[in-house]
Amino acid sequence: MKITIKEIAKEAGVSTATVSMIVNNKDKRISEATRKRVLDVIKKYNYVPNAVAGSLVTQKTHIIGLILPDITNPFFPGIARGAEDKAHESGYSIIFSNSDGKHELEEKHIETLTKKMADGIIIVLSSENEHMSELLKKCKVPVVLIDRDLSSVNIRGKVLVDNFKGSYDAVTYLSKNGYKKIAYLSGPLNTKTASERLKGYKQALIDNKLIYDPKTVKCGEYKIEWGQMGVDSLLAEKADFDSIFCGNDLIAVGAMKQLKNHKIRVPEDIGIMGYDDIYMSSYVEPSLTTVKQPIYQMGYKAMELMLNILKSSNKETSQEIKTIILDTEIVERNSIKRKV
Amino acid sequence: MKITIKEIAKEAGVSTATVSMIVNNKDKRISEATRKRVLDVIKKYNYVPNAVAGSLVTQKTHIIGLILPDITNPFFPGIARGAEDKAHESGYSIIFSNSDGKHELEEKHIETLTKKMADGIIIVLSSENEHMSELLKKCKVPVVLIDRDLSSVNIRGKVLVDNFKGSYDAVTYLSKNGYKKIAYLSGPLNTKTASERLKGYKQALIDNKLIYDPKTVKCGEYKIEWGQMGVDSLLAEKADFDSIFCGNDLIAVGAMKQLKNHKIRVPEDIGIMGYDDIYMSSYVEPSLTTVKQPIYQMGYKAMELMLNILKSSNKETSQEIKTIILDTEIVERNSIKRKV
DNA sequence: ATAATTTAGTTAAACGTTTAAACAAAGGAA
DNA sequence: TTCCTTTGTTTAAACGTTTAACTAAATTAT
Structure with missing residues (x-):
């Protein structure tokens, strides 16, 4: 049987609120003694809090959706890696999916992410068109675009290259x-x-x-x-x-x-x-x-931007679109030869 | 404000149970009239059910964790794509993460997936050792291994190549x-x-x-x-x-x-x-x-295996380890030349 | 000694679903 | 007419947390 916060609370002789506060480090007002006692019980039973129950009340899943055309295209793994690295640094997870550049798939994935209450969506669009802008209007969470530009409601950030x-x-x-x-x-x-x-x-x-x-x-x-x-x-x-x-x-x-x-x-x-x-x-x-x-930076920065937007959106501040423009650089190799 | 099943129910003049049954196609006993009425209200308000609330009661998230050493290594995108394709076919999502072949990261990701109640974990192990087998023992959900073999409790499936x-x-x-x-x-x-x-x-x-x-x-x-x-x-x-x-x-x-x-x-x-x-x-x-x-097949088959295990584990049947061995094939190109 | 403040907790509602069990109305069998 | 089924729907508990509001005890201030 799975062990819940209630069992821990009972075993430690405290309320679930106390356990919750300790687990989430909101325990300013908890004495060292009970803190230790609870922590011991947690360790003893190997208790791992159920994040989906938590998400239901906090309305935050710490999940970011990442929609790419095709992870198999050598351009995208770097983006995925950059995004995942930053996400992981901050305790977020990524749900990723491939759109093959098809609107229907993009739409389906956005709907799935909405159902699953992703906190935000990072997407590399396949192309710009009415459909897309229509679609993004529907989606309730902040959207950050990578690489391909588009203007629409709900788009809160962009990471572009010149x-x-x-x-x-x-x-x-x-x-x-x-x-x-x-x-x-x-x-x-x-x-x-x-x-x-x-x-x-x-x-x-x-x-x-x-x-x-x-x-x-x-x-x-x-x-x-x-x-x-x-x-x-x-x-x-x-x-x-x-x-x-x-x-x-x-x-x-x-x-x-x-x-x-x-x-x-x-x-x-x-x-x-x-x-x-x-x-x-x-x-x-x-x-x-x-x-x-x-490439890596594009993913990393996009996730960084996303997390910043999420943080500041508590304060319900600026609705402006934050745009990051990254720079390119010529790398010289052997497919070009100076002509005299 | 977000619209919930309650609003839909009230607007349609039915109970939430009725709405739920209709949404999930468990509406054998619902009359065509109310069915249509509810569906209309759903469409009108653009209602999307909240999957995390659902997960809490069904104890199923329809999320599978995928842990790879490094998506940036050209070997892995194909696996990820195969797995995602199959997952998507069946209405599942993938949370993916990179382990860099480090135990601490593998451990952290497994813990995160446990918290988030992933229904199963597919993992390409970095190497075989005690640590790993120890680690997998802890994790409560079915595990499917790709490519690198290991014996341990909790491992319910393997996709290997000879x-x-x-x-x-x-x-x-x-x-x-x-x-x-x-x-x-x-x-x-x-x-x-x-x-x-x-x-x-x-x-x-x-x-x-x-x-x-x-x-x-x-x-x-x-x-x-x-x-x-x-x-x-x-x-x-x-x-x-x-x-x-x-x-x-x-x-x-x-x-x-x-x-x-x-x-x-x-x-x-x-x-x-x-x-x-x-x-x-x-x-x-x-x-x-x-x-x-x-490569693609390895990901696809692993996900297929995972979903089958999930299906049959309702019936709490066989605890045997299902193993799929795939075949290799020589592809002849130009780095080899027949010597006389 | 009494009031005010601080400390260390507890209580209980809320989050948005699913689902087993209950129920009312209508139809059929005796 | 009375009882039994069937059909269509509702009731209410449960899932496992978080957190605002409350409380009791201890400490400090007056």
Whole structure:
């Protein structure tokens, strides 16, 4: 039989209130003697308080929902780890789920989290649209967004990366290294990340006095397969380019693989630049020059933000949206070679 | 203000019991008329039942704890995904946490899960030892183990892979391809996976009439860095080998990288074989020939097992340990080349 | 000596469900 | 008509905590 606070109280000859206060360190007014006595009984019976009963009265579960598109995509484990580390530091747990970028799944997960009374939800949105903003309106708890932007009620915090700048820097870097004809394999343009990166790409072309050739920019998905297809379509259309800037590292890996299939050498014939700096980017051949995103930090900061919001929302203060913008950084490896 | 079952009941002019039965589809005896009336009110107020209140009475949370060493290690996301997919199918949620292979963390997470009344715990143990078995004794809910074996009370299920056979097959495959001097870079031998793989390696050497040279087998960690160090130490000791079988893909990737640093070609000079078939193994150069573990399946099956145990434990039946052994499979890529 | 304050607790309601047991009304059998 | 079933619904206890409000005893102040 499971042992409850009542048994402990009876055995120690005190009320349940006393036990509760001792367990929760709200025992300013409890004498050392009874404190010790109760603690001994607790140890003796190996009593572990039932958090769900507690949650029912405090209306707090110390659970944060984390919704990601797909933990299997190398970009996300770092975020999950960052979030979990911070959560754990503060005595919170994470319920995590994969949305596959589908609205129905996002909706289902949000509903589940609401039922289970999660204290807050951190979500990496799949894309921005009406549906989503509609959906988030329904959900009663604070929401923090990571990576993909969106404005809606209930969103209390955001952790973003300056995608325009990251992309702008990358293209400038390519230009500085002597590349003149920079193709661009974009991610899906219905995501803000991709559209911002495209803007950065275009602006950098202008500022570096390079020409913008629409034939060399293609939009697809954030996947290896798209990198391969993108190269094929660039080649098929006989587009003129000396380098490819890729919407993310996965695309870059796919592009390099396909270039190799076509016996085109990287970086000798074509330079390749990625975005993200996922784990494998150091280990592909050639190793990938890329725009590093602070992936771990994104998760960590998002959780930190969430916990701060939760703390201050007791005082029912500011309803403003707290936004954290993190910086990118170019990491130089071997898929780019300075041209004379 | 949050809307509860009481408000719904009052508004619909019925008792809470009636609402509860309708919400949970236990409404065999409810007339269509009231059923519809209640459902309408529920929709009108957008009522979502509070699962933690429910959990308190049913003693079921529909939450399963998932403890992994590190979600950031490319081996684990697949497991997490498999487990989450199955859980979601059946209306369960996952609380996940990283142990970093440390007992104290495993212990803390188990305690948290106990407090939060998780219905069961799925865990990928870091290593086998007394501590662990001691720890699992304490925990009140069913435990399912993935990948790393251990015997203890409370363990109600296991999903394992035949490491001996996988390793045996790999070495045999190398032998069939003409390799005679197969070095082995092992993972940590305090894990059952590594010790089983070592046994398989040795047995395969015997059965293929190859010599076992202790100088060519080294034990380290399941990490890229160890692959690099391992190669260095092999080289430093002037060990005689024509191929390296690696304890996992990470080690193999590190080994290839270091071989390249030493201007030794793979597969021309040295053949490399890995274990796991993680995501990146197809994309390193050369792509890695490896022993594929059914990673996704391991997570999926473990959750399936867990849910079955939970179902049948109502009937308080069999206390036997259900064990599922999954099979490995060699996937041929380019880090091995048939020698004439 | 009496009143005021502090200390060390206790009491009991509340959190939002589920569910076994009870019950009233209606229909059918005798 | 009386009794038995069936149908549809209600009653009320239970789940295991937390916490505001209260109290009794001890101490301090006047």
